[in-house]
Amino acid sequence: MKNPFVFGKVVSGEKFINREAEQKRLMNNISSQINTIIISPRRWGKSSLVMKVAQRLQKNDSKIKFCFIDLFNIRTEEEFYNQFAKELLRISFSKLEERLESAKRFFKQLTPKFQIGIDSSTDFSISFLWDEVKKTPDEILNLPELICNEKQINIMVCLDEFQNIEFFNNPSAFQKKMRAHWQYHKNAVYCLYGSKRHLMTQLFENKSMPFYKFGDVMFLKKIEEEYWVKFITSNFKKTKKLINESIALQIAKDMENHPYFVQQLSYNVWANTEQSCTAKEYRESLDTLLAQQTILFQREVEALTNPQINFLKALCENVAQLSAAETLRKYGLGTSANVNRIKQSLVNKEIIDISSDGIEFLDPLFKLWFSSIYMS
Ligand SMILES: Nc1ncnc2c1ncn2[C@@H]1O[C@H](COP(=O)(O)OP(=O)(O)O)[C@@H](O)[C@H]1O
Ligand SMILES: [Mg+2]
Numbered sequence: 001m002k003n004p005f006v007f008g009k010v011v012s013g014e015k016f017i018n019r020e021a022e023q024k025r026l027m028n029n030i031s032s033q034i035n036t037i038i039i040s041p042r043r044w045g046k047s048s049l050v051m052k053v054a055q056r057l058q059k060n061d062s063k064i065k066f067c068f069i070d071l072f073n074i075r076t077e078e079e080f081y082n083q084f085a086k087e088l089l090r091i092s093f094s095k096l097e098e099r100l101e102s103a104k105r106f107f108k109q110l111t112p113k114f115q116i117g118i119d120s121s122t123d124f125s126i127s128f129l130w131d132e133v134k135k136t137p138d139e140i141l142n143l144p145e146l147i148c149n150e151k152q153i154n155i156m157v158c159l160d161e162f163q164n165i166e167f168f169n170n171p172s173a174f175q176k177k178m179r180a181h182w183q184y185h186k187n188a189v190y191c192l193y194g195s196k197r198h199l200m201t202q203l204f205e206n207k208s209m210p211f212y213k214f215g216d217v218m219f220l221k222k223i224e225e226e227y228w229v230k231f232i233t234s235n236f237k238k239t240k241k242l243i244n245e246s247i248a249l250q251i252a253k254d255m256e257n258h259p260y261f262v263q264q265l266s267y268n269v270w271a272n273t274e275q276s277c278t279a280k281e282y283r284e285s286l287d288t289l290l291a292q293q294t295i296l297f298q299r300e301v302e303a304l305t306n307p308q309i310n311f312l313k314a315l316c317e318n319v320a321q322l323s324a325a326e327t328l329r330k331y332g333l334g335t336s337a338n339v340n341r342i343k344q345s346l347v348n349k350e351i352i353d354i355s356s357d358g359i360e361f362l363d364p365l366f367k368l369w370f371s372s373i374y375m376s
Helices: 022-031 046-058 079-091 096-106 128-136 142-150 162-167 169-180 197-204 225-238 245-254 259-272 279-302 306-316 323-329 337-350 364-372
Strands: 036-039 065-069 112-118 124-127 156-162 188-194 215-219 352-355 357-363
Touching: 022 036, 022 046, 022 188, 022 245, 036 079, 036 156, 036 197, 036 323, 046 065, 046 188, 065 079, 065 128, 065 279, 079 128, 079 156, 096 124, 096 142, 124 128, 124 259, 142 156, 142 188, 162 188, 162 197, 162 279, 162 364, 188 197, 197 215, 197 352, 225 245, 225 259, 245 259, 245 279, 259 279, 279 364, 306 337, 306 357, 306 364, 337 352
Parallel strands: 036 188, 036 215, 065 156, 156 188
Antiparallel strands: 112 124, 352 357
């Protein structure tokens, strides 16, 4: 039987669950020409959400096009412009000749250079003279709106892993350029999303930053356990296996409703189940998963200081007042200023996440492993 669980890839179609309110919000923003910023830690479902909405809208409306650019592999401003222009031309014009001709129309100050591979429909790229673009990036940054106007369409430009612009030489000058052009666009709309909550929040919620008030900022949450229980039990059923609701609920609870990890553990349990999942199969699957990660987790802990480890212990014990004198003493955390430094470095190491809901481990498996080592 085919594995019904997906992790580590964007989920779409019927594999995508819940997020009705978020889908609606994003769709409303798009139809009202409001830009959207989506923020959550890695693997909570940002890319999947945007893709799902794109699929839904494109099905009913041929006048809207989506341009996806993942900044994960883009390390310089120059690469960004090349990729941006290429993707926009690619999604807007299907034939190679059209792309070349339109480039001539749109780029008058800049000199685009094309590289065309064997399969010209996919294997095509464009580059510019960096000295030219550095002076006037206007024609590239305005390209979405120019294409929209010419073709009487709307384009949603989706920039994934947006926080990666931090790697560029001068991120703040680059942000200013983007903002200065995009704020005048009427038919192109932007969706910028990324992980590293702290950085993303800085970019969009800090008054002194160029992207302040650029659009609707959406903090994506995890998916609630009731949806996971339905999802897990029905996926087992579809593939002629059985799991009861209480074990399904246990999976969601142990993985703290984290979309990626719920799916990963569900897969392990599913693969380890012959016909009907019992508590024994569940325990084995979880233990196997933890064992697979042990070396990684050990390495992670080796890179921590004692106060950092102590802070995580306090977190495991759900201590509410982490900076209270009593806590500082009991866990050997030093001063409360010290606690702030500990938090910051654990955030930078992507071990914890601080949100309005409180502080939590980013990786629920690491939390389980850490508790089993340090708390027993
Ligand atoms: N709506 C959803 N329904 C089911 N699984 C999901 C959903 N959103 C995310 N996931 C799970 O989380 C994983 C990571 O999702 P992804 O969209 O890549 O997150 P992000 O872009 O935030 O890093 C997916 O591979 C899938 O296992
Ligand atoms: Mg993503």
